[in-house]
Structure formats: C-alpha cells, structure tokens
Amino acid sequence: MLLVRTEKRRRVVAFCCARAAAAGARPGMPAAEAMAVLPTRGERAEGVRVLPARPDREAALLRALAAWCSRLSPLVGLDPPDGLMLDIRGCAQAHGGEERMLHRALSGLAALGFAARTAVAPTFGCAWALSRFAPQPAAIVPENGQRAALAPLPVAALRIEAATREALAELGVTRIGEALALPRGALPARFAPDLLLRIDQALGSAMETILPVREAARIAVERGFDGPTTQAAAIELCTRELLEQLCAQLTAHQRGARRIEITLDRADLEPARLTISLGRPARDPRHLWRLIRPRLERVHLGYGVERIALAAPWTAQLRHEQAERWREAASDAQGRTSAPDASRAADELIDTLANRLGPQRIRTAEPVESHLPERAWMWRPAMESPPRMHAADAPAPTDSDAPAPGERPAVLFFPPRAVHAARLVPGNGDAPVPARLLWNGVEIDHVPAERERIACEWWRSARPERDYLRAADRSGRVLWLAYEPDTGRWFVHGVWA
Amino acid sequence: MLSIVGDLPAAVTPAATASDRLALRAAIEAVECREGAEASPRTARIPTGWPDIDRALGGGLALNSVHEWFGLHESAEASGRVEQGGSGGVEQGGSGGGWLPPLTILLHLAHRATMHRAGLVVWIGARCHPSPPAMPRDLLSRSLFVSCDTRDQRIWAIDLSLRCAGVCAIIADASGLTMAESRRCQLAAAAGAAEGNGGALALLARPSRERAHLSAARTRWLVCPASFNEHGPGWSIDLLRCKGVRPTPEDARRWVVRHEHATGDVYLVPESPARDGAAGQPPQRRTA
Numbered sequence: 061m062l063l064v065r066t067e068k069r070r071r072v073v074a075f076c077c078a079r080a081a082a083a084g085a086r087p088g089m090p091a092a093e094a095m096a097v098l099p100t101r102g103e104r105a106e107g108v109r110v111l112p113a114r115p116d117r118e119a120a121l122l123r124a125l126a127a128w129c130s131r132l133s134p135l136v137g138l139d140p141p142d143g144l145m146l147d148i149r150g151c152a153q154a155h156g157g158e159e160r161m162l163h164r165a166l167s168g169l170a171a172l173g174f175a176a177r178t179a180v181a182p183t184f185g186c187a188w189a190l191s192r193f194a195p196q197p198a199a200i201v202p203e204n205g206q207r208a209a210l211a212p213l214p215v216a217a218l219r220i221e222a223a224t225r226e227a228l229a230e231l232g233v234t235r236i237g238e239a240l241a242l243p244r245g246a247l248p249a250r251f252a253p254d255l256l257l258r259i260d261q262a263l264g265s266a267m268e269t270i271l272p273v274r275e276a277a278r279i280a281v282e283r284g285f286d287g288p289t290t291q292a293a294a295i296e297l298c299t300r301e302l303l304e305q306l307c308a309q310l311t312a313h314q315r316g317a318r319r320i321e322i323t324l325d326r327a328d329l330e331p332a333r334l335t336i337s338l339g340r341p342a343r344d345p346r347h348l349w350r351l352i353r354p355r356l357e358r359v360h361l362g363y364g365v366e367r368i369a370l371a372a373p374w375t376a377q378l379r380h381e382q383a384e385r386w387r388e389a390a391s392d393a394q395g396r397t398s399a400p401d402a403s404r405a406a407d408e409l410i411d412t413l414a415n416r417l418g419p420q421r422i423r424t425a426e427p428v429e430s431h432l433p434e435r436a437w438m439w440r441p442a443m444e445s446p447p448r449m450h451a452a453d454a455p456a457p458t459d460s461d462a463p464a465p466g467e468r469p470a471v472l473f474f475p476p477r478a479v480h481a482a483r484l485v486p487g488n489g490d491a492p493v494p495a496r497l498l499w500n501g502v503e504i505d506h507v508p509a510e511r512e513r514i515a516c517e518w519w520r521s522a523r524p525e526r527d528y529l530r531a532a533d534r535s536g537r538v539l540w541l542a543y544e545p546d547t548g549r550w551f552v553h554g555v556w557a
Numbered sequence: 558m559l560s561i562v563g564d565l566p567a568a569v570t571p572a573a574t575a576s577d578r579l580a581l582r583a584a585i586e587a588v589e590c591r592e593g594a595e596a597s598p599r600t601a602r603i604p605t606g607w608p609d610i611d612r613a614l615g616g617g618l619a620l621n622s623v624h625e626w627f628g629l630h631e632s633a634e635a636s637g638r639v640e641q642g643g644s645g646g647v648e649q650g651g652s653g654g655g656w657l658p659p660l661t662i663l664l665h666l667a668h669r670a671t672m673h674r675a676g677l678v679v680w681i682g683a684r685c686h687p688s689p690p691a692m693p694r695d696l697l698s699r700s701l702f703v704s705c706d707t708r709d710q711r712i713w714a715i716d717l718s719l720r721c722a723g724v725c726a727i728i729a730d731a732s733g734l735t736m737a738e739s740r741r742c743q744l745a746a747a748a749g750a751a752e753g754n755g756g757a758l759a760l761l762a763r764p765s766r767e768r769a770h771l772s773a774a775r776t777r778w779l780v781c782p783a784s785f786n787e788h789g790p791g792w793s794i795d796l797l798r799c800k801g802v803r804p805t806p807e808d809a810r811r812w813v814v815r816h817e818h819a820t821g822d823v824y825l826v827p828e829s830p831a832r833d834g835a836a837g838q839p840p841q842r843r844t845a
Binding site for chain 2: 401402403404405406407408409410412413416417421422423424425427433436437439442447448449450462463464465466467468469470471472508530532535536537538554555556557
C-alpha cells in the first residue's frame with residue numbers, strides 16, 4: 061500500500077507499507093517511480109493500493125494510538141508524523157520488566173493491525189534512533205549504553221536536518237560513531253547548532269521532554285438503584301444529587317457544560333434520554349436543575365427506573381469566579397444586581413426559554429442588506445447569537461443605504477394582503493390611480509402620488525417590481541400599499557399599527 | 558396596614574441586615590400598591606418622552622407593574638371578511654381573530670427603556686414581533702424574539718422574563734389574559750423589581766374587545782388611529798386607568814401622538830384634540 065501526497069505538483073510517496081518497502085519503495089520517492097518498482101502484475105495478483113495521504117486523519121489516528129498507549133504509561137507524547145514517545149520511568153515493573161512490556165506493546169499493536177518498531181533506551185533521542193534504524197524491531201538499550209548502541213547507526217538517526225547531514229557526508233562521516241569521534245569543540249563552528257544538541261540529547265547530557273497527550277476527561281456520573289423505582293421524588297432527589305456531583309466535576313476541570321445528557325434506564329423499556337442544551341457554558345446546579353426538572357417530570361417512568369446517568373458530552377472552558385461572595389455582598393448593600401449578574405440572568409433566561417419552547421423559537425434578528433423589505437433581516441437562534449445587553453455593544457450602522465426605520469411599517473404582512481381595487485382610471489403618468497380601494501371593508505382614501513419603487517435583485521427569482529406608497533384608510537390607519545405595475549394588482553404590505 | 562405596622566419592631570432592630578431592610582421596604586411598597594396609595598417616589602420609572610403624559614403618570618411608566626395597551630385594529634367588519642374570503646385575520650398569532658397591537662408606540666416605549674437601562678428587550682408572541690426593518694439598530698441588537706404556541710406558554714414566558722434581572726423591557730401579546738393570570742404577571746413584575754436590577758418595563762398588548770375584562774394592570778391605555786397627515790400617522794392615546802394617581806377629568810387623559818416617517822420618532826402633539834373637536838374620536842365609546 062502506498063499513501064501518496066502532492067508536493068510541488070508532483071505526486072510523492074508519503075508512506076509505504078512493509079511489503080512495498082521490501083520491493084524498494086521509499087517515502088519521498090515519486091509515486092510513478094514507486095509504482096514501477098512494485099511488483100504489481102505477474103507473481104502478485106492483488107496489486108497495490110494507492111491512496112491519497114490525509115494528514116488530518118493520520119494525526120487523529122496517531123492521537124487515538126496515543127490514547128491506546130496510555131495503558132503502558134501515563135505520559136505519552138506525540139512524535140508526528142508516525143511516532144509516539146512514552147516516558148516509562150517506573151512503569152516497567154508494573155508490566156514485568158522492559159522486555160515483557162515491549163512484547164506487550166508489539167503484540168497489542170499487531171492485534172490492532174499495526175506493524176510497529178519499538179525501542180527502549182535511557183534517552184528519547186536514543187530510543188528514536190534505534191526504533192527507526194536498528195535492525196531488530198524491539199531494541200533495548202541498558203543504562204549508559206547509548207554510545208555503544210548508537211555508534212553503528214547512520215547519522216540520520218540523530219534527527220538532524222538534511223543540510224547538516226550533507227555537511228557531515230562531505231567529511232565522509234556517515235555513522236554516528238564517527239560523528240561522536242569528531243572534536244567536540246569544533247562542532248558548533250562548523251555545523252548547524254542542531255548537531256550538538258541532538259548528540260547531547262541522544263547521549264543524555266541534554267534534557268529532553270515530551271508533551272504528554274491528555275485525553276479529555278469524560279465528565280459523567282451515574283447511580284444505580286437496587287431495584288426499579290417509580291417514585292418520582294426519589295428519582296428527582298437522585299438526579300439532583302448527581303447534578304451536583306457533575307457540577308463539582310465541571311468545577312474541578314474549570315469547564316462549563318454546553319450540553320447535558322440524562323439517561324434513565326427503565327425496566328422493560330428503552331432508556332429515556334433527555335438533552336439539555338445551553339447557550340453559554342454553565343455549571344450552576346440551580347440553573348441546570350431549573351432546566352432539567354420540567355423535562356424530568358414529563359418522563360414516562362414505565363415499570364421503574366433502574367439507573368440514572370448524567371453526562372456532559374460537550375463542555376467549554378469556564379474559569380473559576382473569584383469574587384462570587386463579594387459580589388453577593390455588594391448587591392445586597394446596593395439593592396441592585398451587578399452587570400455580570402444581569403448578563404448571566406439573561407443567558408439563563410434564554411436557556412430556559414429555548415429548552416422549553418425549542419431553540420428555533422427564541423430568536424434574534426440580524427439585518428441583511430436587501431432592498432426587499434421582507435428580506436431585510438435574517439432570524440438566528442438566540443442560543444447561537446445572543447442579543448446584546450447594552451446599547452454601547454451594538455455595532456455601528458455601516459450601510460447608509462438602508463431606509464430609515466421610520467419609513468418601514470412596524471407590522472409587515474407575509475404574504476402581502478391583496479386589496480380589492482375597483483375601476484382603475486388612468487392617472488397622471490403611467491401608473492393608474494384606482495377609483496376605490498377596499499381593504500377589510502374599509503375604504504382606502506388619501507392615496508398620494510409619490511411612490512417608492514422597489515425591484516427585486518436581478519440575481520434572485522423574478523418577482524415583479526412594486527411601487528410602494530403610504531396611504532391612509534378611512535379609519536385613519538396608515539397602510540403601506542404596494543402596486544405591481546406588471547399585473548395591476550394592489551396589496552397591503554404593512555401597517556403602522 | 559395596621560397589622561404590618563405591628564410587625565415592624567421585629568424587623569427593625571439594630572441587627573437588621575441590608576437584605577431585611579430591602580424586604581421590609583418591598584413589603585411596605587406592596588401594601589401601598591394594594592391600597593392604591595400614592596405611588597412612592599422610589600419606584601423606578603421609564604419616562605415616555607411625552608412631557609404631558611409623564612407629568613400625568615408622575616414621571617413615567619412604573620417598572621414594578623404591568624401596563625396594558627389596547628390596540629383598536631380589529632380585523633374589520635364582517636362584510637370585509639367575507640369579501641376577503643376569510644383571509645382578513647393575522648395569521649401570525651394563535652386564536653382570537655385578527656387584531657394588531659399598537660406596535661409603533663410600543664417600539665417607541667421599548668426604545669426609551671433601552672436608553673435608560675441595560676438588558677434585553679423581549680418580544681413575546683409572534684403577533685407582537687415588530688418587523689426588524691422598522692426597529693432602530695440599537696434596539697434590534699438587544700431584542701429577543703420569542704414565539705409561543707399556546708396562551709399558557711406565553712404567560713409562562715412573560716412571568717419568567719419579568720422575574721429575570723437581565724431584561725429591560727418586555728412587550729408581550731397578552732390576548733385572552735384572565736384576571737388571575739393578569740395578577741400573576743403583576744406579581745411577577747413586582748417581584749422582578751424588588752430583587753432584580755430594578756425591574757423591567759412590562760407592556761402587555763391586548764385586543765380592544767378585551768377592555769371590559771378585569772385585570773390587575775396598573776395602567777391601561779387605548780390607542781386609536783387619528784389625524785393622519787403626510788408626515789406620518791397619528792394616534793389618540795386614552796389613559797383608561799392609572800392606579801396610584803389622583804383622578805383627573807376624562808378629557809385631560811387623552812393625548813395625540815404622531816409618528817414621523819423621516820425621523821422615526823413618536824412625539825406628542827401639543828394641542829389636545831378633545832378641545833378642538835372630534836377629529837380623533839374613537840369609533841367606540843369607552844367602557845372601562
């Protein structure tokens with residue numbers, strides 16, 4: 061198998077499997093060349109699979125492998141693109157020695173379908189070199205044995221850059237043993253500084269650390285009952301206690317929940333699942349309980365609930381709040397709530413409304429640039445774009461092109477209401493003036509001559525253009541009338557109510 | 558009143574904390590409100606921006622109570638509806654036939670509220686959602702639009718928003734509100750004003766045919782279209798009820814406001830229409 065990436069408009073082998081490597085393919089060689097050396101036809105019937113390299117998926121896979129390796133050691137570092145570094149200091153005893161640990165790692169990875177090469181060494185640099193360049197797939201270097209183990213390996217095993225490698229090759233230095241024999245004092249002057257650093261790291265005279273991968277902790281709590289219970293009070297109490305535990309976990313991780321899932325395992329029924337979504341991360345048990353309780357009350361308990369589980373599958377960072385007590389005291393003294401409290405109260409209001417009525421029913425409006433009055437804004441769920449608390453936060457109006465708010469009616473009809481027009485008489489200009497317009501049985505008089513023509517944007521669907529005018533009916537209401545010159549029809553599009 | 562005064566010594570001790578004092582003050586205000594006494598000057602108010610009306614109200618619309626606004630835009634006469642083939646009503650809302658809340662005036666009041674206080678403006682009920690192009694930008698960016706299916710949901714949403722400290726104005730479709738629900742809203746408004754950041758301006762819009770219904774609102778207003786001219790529509794505003802204010806002659810409680818298309822302002826027309834004739838006479842006589 062070959063994984064191919066495109067590099068400077070050439071297709072280059074990024075990775076190859078062991079069989080392809082045995083046939084002569086190497087990472088970095090042009091894909092066409094690799095295909096040529098591979099025995100695709102003749103003795104092998106199955107051929108070669110060539111797939112595009114997907115760095116994001118490979119990185120995700122490496123991360124998943126790192127999670128798997130956490131059974132060997134708590135400190136697993138990534139070494140992209142294809143390596144993992146494990147700090148196994150003190151871990152080998154738990155696995156019965158380094159040899160058995162290596163064996164376990166190799167057999168476990170082989171069971172997952174990975175052909176791995178491993179090495180245990182006193183330094184990360186040495187282990188790196190041996191795992192990639194040692195002849196055997198599992199090498200173990202004893203304490204202080206780095207120099208001897210590294211000496212026969214090529215200088216590429218030192219993790220040095222290509223330019224440094226070439227400079228060493230000019231001197232005829234190809235093995236690490238020869239590089240180590242060079243006078244140390246002359247190295248910084250003649251080579252890039254990475255050579256000395258890498259030598260020191262491999263030998264252990266310079267520190268090297270790894271950045272351990274931390275798996276995102278799953279924040280979840282659960283509790284099982286001895287037997288199924290249908291007592292709503294017991295279930296409520298239990299859920300409330302679990303919620304407090306969950307919030308304590310969130311606090312410990314400095315996170316707030318964006319979504320909480322509650323699972324009630326019911327006897328003889330499929331589990332009941334409730335999902336609470338939050339517009340902003342939250343971990344206040346009182347607020348969350350207010351959201352959960354009405355949902356919990358409506359769950360059909362069936363023959364009884366056996367287990368309750370709460371989980372926060374989606375969380376976001378939420379720092380600790382230092383001065384909560386202080387703020388409470390301050391708000392007591394003044395009898396007023398401070399601004400952050402008001403903002404939090406508004407968030408909680410949006411959460412509560414959205415969880416009961418549905419997130420699509422709690423909306424904010426965002427102006428959109430369009431001439432058509434019915435397309436001049438867009439609804440957005442308030443959970444995603446919450447409204448602002450202060451006028452100062454509002455964005456400055458950018459488009460001076462938009463009509464003034466006073467020129468648009470407060471009530472807009474969807475779709476525009478048809479108006480009964482009788483006996484059109486030709487007026488001045490080309491627009492005919494109707495003799496009589498009736499809407500809801502009330503006659504519209506005061507039809508002014510000045511009109512605002514609003515045409516549909518040409519790239520949208522063809523809607524006939526309309527002439528808009530403000531007219532009043534006999535009762536004094538001011539209507540926003542629309543006249544379509546193409547069809548000759550009249551509409552009421554809005555009212556200044 | 559006396560029974561409360563009898564309870565006072567227990568609360569007013571040197572050790573009484575600030576929160577005790579606040580609770581006491583709220584209790585006294587609740588009693589005063591119930592007794593219909595002169596509204597206390599401590600009650601926060603939102604000036605309407607109309608000088609004569611503010612004077613009549615004692616500074617503006619009080620924040621610790623609800624205000625009902627009756628729109629007269631009933632979906633017209635039966636004949637009109639037949640002619641329209643039944644499409645005369647407003648489809649946005651639920652049951653209750655077609656009526657339009659006085660949204661231009663409510664928009665103006667909500668905008669005044671945002672100028673004086675921080676917080677959200679909550680529009681409850683699809684019928685009460687003004688069209689966003691008609692809203693000033695700063696008001697639009699602070700607006701939350703809530704749509705409800707049923708009357709119960711609407712009342713729940715009103716109650717919840719009234720108690721929320723992060724809200725500065727609530728404009729709600731309150732059609733079909735019973736006396737008990739109206740009292741619930743009034744209590745929620747008082748509770749929100751007592752514990753939150755001073756309360757929110759609560760404007761409940763109702764169809765004018767519900768004028769005869771009982772309600773616990775502090776003020777009730779009737780809006781009728783009147784005296785249109787080329788600069789914009791006008792409305793006559795009748796203050797049908799105002800608790801906590803000395804009674805004034807009936808014709809002194811009617812004003813005319815006008816919306817100016819060019820500026821978007823709603824301003825008070827200085828001369829009173831009641832004196833210069835029946836230009837803005839509402840088609841129906843007042844009953845409440």
